[in-house]
Amino acid sequence: MTTAITTATTTTPQPHRDRPLERARWVVADTWVVARRHLLRLVRRPDELLGTLLVPVMAVVMFGFVFGDALGIAMGVPSADYREFLLPGLFALTMAFGIGTTTIAVASDVRGGVLDRMQTLPMAPVAVLAGRVLADVLTAVVELGLLMGLGSLVGWQWHGGAGAVAGAVGLLLLLRLMFSSVGILLGLLVSGPEAAMKYFALVFPLALVADTVVPTALMPAWLSGIAAWNPLSITVTSTRELFGNPTATPTSWVVEHASALAAGLPILLTSLCVALALLRFRRSVR
Amino acid sequence: MTGHAILAEGLRKHYRGRGPVLDGLDLAVPAGTVHGLLGPNGAGKTTTVRILTTLLRPDGGRATVAGRDVTTDRAGVRARIGVVGQYAAVDDVLTGRQNLDMYARLHHLRARAARQRASELLELFGLTAAADRSVGHYSGGMRRRLDLAVSMVRSPHVLFLDEPTTGLDPRSRIAVWDAVRDLARAGTTVLLTTQYLEEADRLCDRITVVDGGRVAAAGSPAELKDRAGATHLDDVFLDLTGRPTLTGALR
Numbered sequence: 001m002t003t004a005i006t007t008a009t010t011t012t013p014q015p016h017r018d019r020p021l022e023r024a025r026w027v028v029a030d031t032w033v034v035a036r037r038h039l040l041r042l043v044r045r046p047d048e049l050l051g052t053l054l055v056p057v058m059a060v061v062m063f064g065f066v067f068g069d070a071l072g073i074a075m076g077v078p079s080a081d082y083r084e085f086l087l088p089g090l091f092a093l094t095m096a097f098g099i100g101t102t103t104i105a106v107a108s109d110v111r112g113g114v115l116d117r118m119q120t121l122p123m124a125p126v127a128v129l130a131g132r133v134l135a136d137v138l139t140a141v142v143e144l145g146l147l148m149g150l151g152s153l154v155g156w157q158w159h160g161g162a163g164a165v166a167g168a169v170g171l172l173l174l175l176r177l178m179f180s181s182v183g184i185l186l187g188l189l190v191s192g193p194e195a196a197m198k199y200f201a202l203v204f205p206l207a208l209v210a211d212t213v214v215p216t217a218l219m220p221a222w223l224s225g226i227a228a229w230n231p232l233s234i235t236v237t238s239t240r241e242l243f244g245n246p247t248a249t250p251t252s253w254v255v256e257h258a259s260a261l262a263a264g265l266p267i268l269l270t271s272l273c274v275a276l277a278l279l280r281f282r283r284s285v286r
Numbered sequence: 287m288t289g290h291a292i293l294a295e296g297l298r299k300h301y302r303g304r305g306p307v308l309d310g311l312d313l314a315v316p317a318g319t320v321h322g323l324l325g326p327n328g329a330g331k332t333t334t335v336r337i338l339t340t341l342l343r344p345d346g347g348r349a350t351v352a353g354r355d356v357t358t359d360r361a362g363v364r365a366r367i368g369v370v371g372q373y374a375a376v377d378d379v380l381t382g383r384q385n386l387d388m389y390a391r392l393h394h395l396r397a398r399a400a401r402q403r404a405s406e407l408l409e410l411f412g413l414t415a416a417a418d419r420s421v422g423h424y425s426g427g428m429r430r431r432l433d434l435a436v437s438m439v440r441s442p443h444v445l446f447l448d449e450p451t452t453g454l455d456p457r458s459r460i461a462v463w464d465a466v467r468d469l470a471r472a473g474t475t476v477l478l479t480t481q482y483l484e485e486a487d488r489l490c491d492r493i494t495v496v497d498g499g500r501v502a503a504a505g506s507p508a509e510l511k512d513r514a515g516a517t518h519l520d521d522v523f524l525d526l527t528g529r530p531t532l533t534g535a536l537r
Contacts, residue, residue: 029391033388037384040380042419043413113373113375114377119340119341120339121364121392122394123394
């Protein structure tokens with residue numbers, strides 16, 4: 001027993017704090033270790049991922065088939081066309097709903113003392129956050145893959161080239177990146193995972209007062225004005241264009257600049273949230 | 287490392303709206319000993335541990351851990367301590383091995399060294415048989431032992447245990463005590479907080495009784511009992527804090 005403890009001391013390298021390059025390398029390594037933890041959880045509990053996908057899958061059934069005819073008629077298109085319109089909206093919606101997973105997971109880690117322990121390690125604090133974000137985005141890749149597969153079963157397909165499709169997927173992942181960082185910030189601020197679950201209902205107006213499921217043209221003017229500026233709408237409009245799916249958005253300044261905004265807005269909000277989260281994270285050392 | 291592993295002088299901390307939690311607390315823990323911080327709820331035990339483990343800044347006073355200042359050299363302190371909080375800070379979904387491997391890598395061991403260290407620690411804490419099971423299926427005592435193992439990844443000079451056996455059944459408690467004793471025998475300095483007098487009595491070389499953010503008494507368990515003319519630490523505790531302990535009240 002004594003030997004096991006002492007021999008380990010010799011195999012433990014001291015962190016190289018002074019050299020910036022070495023430090024950056026450790027930030028990357030630490031980020032991957034943290035991300036790996038979250039991914040291993042998913043592998044061990046695949047039902048969690050399936051649970052996350054339940055909402056969009058139900059939405060495909062409910063909106064695509066139950067309300068699809070009515071909405072198609074309201075839009076003046078066949079319901080198959082409505083489903084082409086619907087799927088990119090649901091992709092974005094799934095990215096938005098990921099905020100719940102992130103917030104609850106971070107709040108649980110705060111409650112469980114995992115974040116406290118990580119703060120007493122010689123690792124970079126930013127890696128704790130970056131690892132979570134990386135895991136979220138990688139999970140989103142899997143989610144999108146599954147949803148696009150499901151979409152193709154109900155008649156959705158892309159009409160653009162490979163570059164355009166990659167662009168659309170990229171914009172959706174940027175959206176998840178944004179919601180991940182917002183979720184981290186909220187997870188650090190709420191009192192616990194229970195509170196995070198209660199606040200989750202707030203995602204619904206954010207997800208639905210948008211150009212996701214119901215075309216904004218069918219909303220009252222004041223509502224469609226709000227919906228137009230919803231980051232979700234901006235991403236959805238751009239992805240519909242890139243996938244070559246029908247859009248039903250009246251032209252406006254936002255729509256004309258949708259691609260730039262869809263790329264810029266998430267990056268801006270992510271940077272802001274990461275900065276605030278880091279501040280909050282560090283401030284927990286009062 | 288000779289002399290004091292932990293040295294704190296006049297630690298003060300107050301939270302807005304709650305008044306002082308620590309009111310000039312002094313603490314000296316010689317290297318290689320097991321030291322108990324004993325006191326009722328709200329006495330300032332956890333706050334002391336959080337300051338000494340760099341998770342909280344004191345409003346006044348100073349402290350060194352393993353010779354490093356806890357406010358000016360936080361990284362130096364962090365590289366030399368292990369911390370076990372009140373909750374077992376391990377991932378329930380992952381296996382014991384995966385938890386240890388993750389923390390070893392966050393301690394900046396290379397992948398192979400991390401795997402090896404994880405196996406060593408599982409062996410050391412009697413968890414090899416359960417190594418590849420999900421921690422969610424561990425008993426309370428096994429979780430605590432895993433938590434201890436995680437904090438020992440880097441063979442810290444000083445190990446902080448905040449109420450290490452709270453909520454454990456008697457058998458698990460004894461298993462954790464055994465693990466702590468083994469660590470102390472191997473040269474690790476241990477500071478533990480506890481509400482259980484029996485724990486302090488059986489495990490600690492020296493005890494500091496804390497009440498209202500100050501030191502009410504300090505000494506070896508035997509000295510404290512002698513001083514109060516008591517045969518049981520419960521009576522010492524009652525004497526010092528004016529509050530009976532749960533076990534004392536039941537006697």
